[in-house]
Amino acid sequence: MSTGERALELLLADIAACRICRDCPEGGPDKALPHEPRPVCVASASAPILIAGQAPGARVHRSGQPFTDPSGDRLRDWLGVDAPAFYDPAKFAIVPMGFCFPGNDAKGGDLPPRRECAPAWRSQVMDLMPQLKLILVIGQYAQAWHLGPLRQKTLTETVRNWREIIDVGDPNCPVVPLPHPSWRNSGWIRKNPWFEAELLPELKQRVATLVSPKDGIVSS
Template identity: 45%
Template sequence: MQQEFHNLKLQMQACTLCKDLPLGPNPIFQLDERAKILIVGQAPGRIAHLKNCPFDDPSGDRLRDWLGIDKSAFYYDPRIGIFPMGLCFPGTGSTGDNPPPKICATTWRKRTLQTLENVELTLVLGAYALAWHLPQLRGKTVAEAVRQSSTCGDGIFVLPHPSPRNNRWLRQNAWFETDVVPRIRERVRQNLSGLSEN
């Protein structure tokens, strides 16, 4: 399984399936077979593409605060993985970034997730990741999906996007930061300290 994971990772890093992307292909993800926490989102944004680094922006600062970890742990602890639905920046449309190309998930996602045998906590950001990881919540509002996932206890949390553009939602749903974020931080702490939930 270790060799399979290594080969997949090399193939994804070299992927050029979507040659027609506005800024060209540049797969951005962070995976190690030791990953216990997996952050799954939509796709890298323009800043991530230009810096060749995921979440190195105000969204990432807020996400790390929600998780209760610093930048060093976020990027260098092999137990933390980042695996978006689309590996490359998909370009910008009239209402924000374009959707991740479907070919990316159909080519890489299932095979890669099967090799990540140590994942105990999955953090889901965005509608495309939600549809893949929690299809039973498809069509729910962000608030409904966040509430339902936070009470399931199955190791999957839906998060609102940490972008500053989401400040209004966060103000209107203050319960997320007062009720859900402490639970997420505790799960992250458990996974990074080797504690089990039982």
């Protein structure tokens, strides 16, 4: 095991034991996570692709594995990969902005990622994954952290600007902005046909160059 791999292993153990949002929540005790934390993070010292999502949902909280829900089915379809490839840490790192299920809002939707996670852990995780060749930023929270000033006023404008974001970013590790694959966003996809017609073919091609066809690429 390399020094970097060992350091990442130790960091993941610290993340798994993290209870900041329960024991030292931002905003005081009244803002504590109302259930036992279960951090979900698949960092990798070898994966060429990073999926930077939002936060685990209720199903992922129960399973302990990222994207074990309909959103995951749609995301894998967007990427053109099967589940074994998606869950292979040698191919994909999956590191959300918040590691624990944040709970639900009054309308039954997921709350935003906990604010404690990214300041505590994200830079440390990213520093230990220098091998990345492609970063997919899903949703406004991941886009805010990873894109900085390249992020536009709305998610639609940011995703629509994907070509420029790729062009002005690191050519060795381009960043691709995506909407959340939740089925709640089906209306957004219908209203923005360029997403499936233009962005997804480019995305699948880039993924295919990093994940061999014999390693889980699904034919379109």
